[in-house]
Amino acid sequence: MKKGKRHFKFFQYVGDTPIVSIKFRIMTVFVVMLLLSTFSTNLISVALSQKKIFQLSNIVLVDKLSEIFNIATSQKQIAAFSQNPEASILTMQESARKGFTADEPNGIAMGINPDRSLLFMVSANQDLNWKKFTDKEAFKIMESSYGKQGSLQFTGEDGEKYFAVFKYHDEWQTYLVRGNRIVDTNKIMYRIMGVIIILIIVMAVFFIFMGTKILEGLLANIRKFTHQMYDMQQTQTMRPLNTEGCPNDDITYLAANFNSLSSTVDNLLSIFQKFVPKNVVRKAHEEQSIKLEGKQRELTILFSDIKSFTYRTEILGNDIIGLLNVHYDSVIKRVGDHNGIIGSIIGDAILASYGIEDDSRTNKSYDAIKSAWEITGVTAELRNKMKIRREVLEKTRPLTENEERVYNAVMLDVGVGIDGGTVFYGNIGSFERMANTVIGDNVNSASRLEGLTREYKLPVIVSEYIREETLTDYEAKARYVFYEIDTVQVKGKTEGVKIYFPLDKDCPSPDWSYNLLHEKFDVFEEGLKAYYKGDWKTARAKFKAADMSVAKVFLERMGMKSAPADWSGIWTMKTK
16 A cells, blocks of 8 residues: 555555445445436326326216216206206206315316307306307317217317316207316326425435445345245235245244245135135235225126025935035036126025126126026036936835935026126125125016026026127027017016026037927917917917927916906016
């Protein structure tokens, strides 16, 4: 070392060459990369946040416009009754004015007539009082929009730019518009970005300081474990951290505890999945919470029930649980194979919904019918296995009276009813105990249709909704033939509905072979037409010629009587 040469204690020297420790090099790279990453992310956020703000604002505006639209509809009815449209317009204005928030100092709501005059106009800014919609180009966009609804930007009468959503109201013959000034939206964005920048700086300083203190002793293990945990987060799977070769320190101890916790969570999640629909499990895992929420959805509902279940329970006692488990093991798999989700298992019955998954691209009614036939198929397969066992046993000795009763009890048979339409789907209950459920008239209807399978001696009965939606699928149309069974008014209903039997051309069961039954069903359909018309004499002849269990139902119903004088063709069911 040269005399008089000053050396800072920050470095160690080999001669005149300073040696920078590996810790310092890593920290330097760490700090530079952290700052570059942070500020790069921030710049990208600035570029993207405005678009995101507008997207979120659009969602909020659509909800508020929907409220105005609904009020406009009700007020139009009131105006028609009261012959006072001015009062209804004032009510619409007041309702729209209440929808403005503190973040909308210049929010506007208005109704634009086809000549661009204003039916009404309100704003959070009392100084805004437009007389006409002056932006002709924006109005042309509204007129040419698909469905006469959407979003757009326009210049107001005050010269300011606005972002808005609109929807045409047929009854008022006006475009309902709800919007905000773009500059107000930008102010929100800049305020948020300012807070983000401050937080980034504070957190960067904090982590740089803490990283300097603990990096030397923990860097290797932390990086190793962090990479493993990041992979878990990306793949949404839990697995033990690899602690092989790690020193016996606190970080390794934490990893060992994490592995224990991971095993516990994995077990709990596995148990959770057995009691909750898989879509709820996935959403809970992604959002880390389950909310009490729901909305209207157009779904297909399948209801399956075991026939004569009370009798079977009396005979089998506790053994009924084992039999049910064997049955449901096959049934639940068939529902899942065709994109169905089990909503509930109620003793001897299951309720399944189709069309819940947002990314599903299949015909939900077609999926439900495929599940229904497979459910009846696996149940028939179980009965055949029992028959084979009986035959084997009877080769050595006859069945005892008790064995005969047990045999009859395990010969399960099911009925399946399917309906669809708009229902409520979501989570109900309380934050202490909730359930994922589907509620609606179509749910009850699916249960009623299942009950009718006993009446008409058919394995599957569907509604007209299911028939129409299924036949929109080319493959389904080639596979299934829908035979009209009856027009019934079920208990709790005021109108008759048509019910159908979807005969599967590919059904392997000889009991429901298309080749053997389609001619009989054609004759049955001729009898049904005569039955509807009140020509019961011709109907009886056709039903007898059909020689089917379902035809015998009508023969018993008609007896030797003629159709009543007030016959409408609708049969009223006395039971559920």
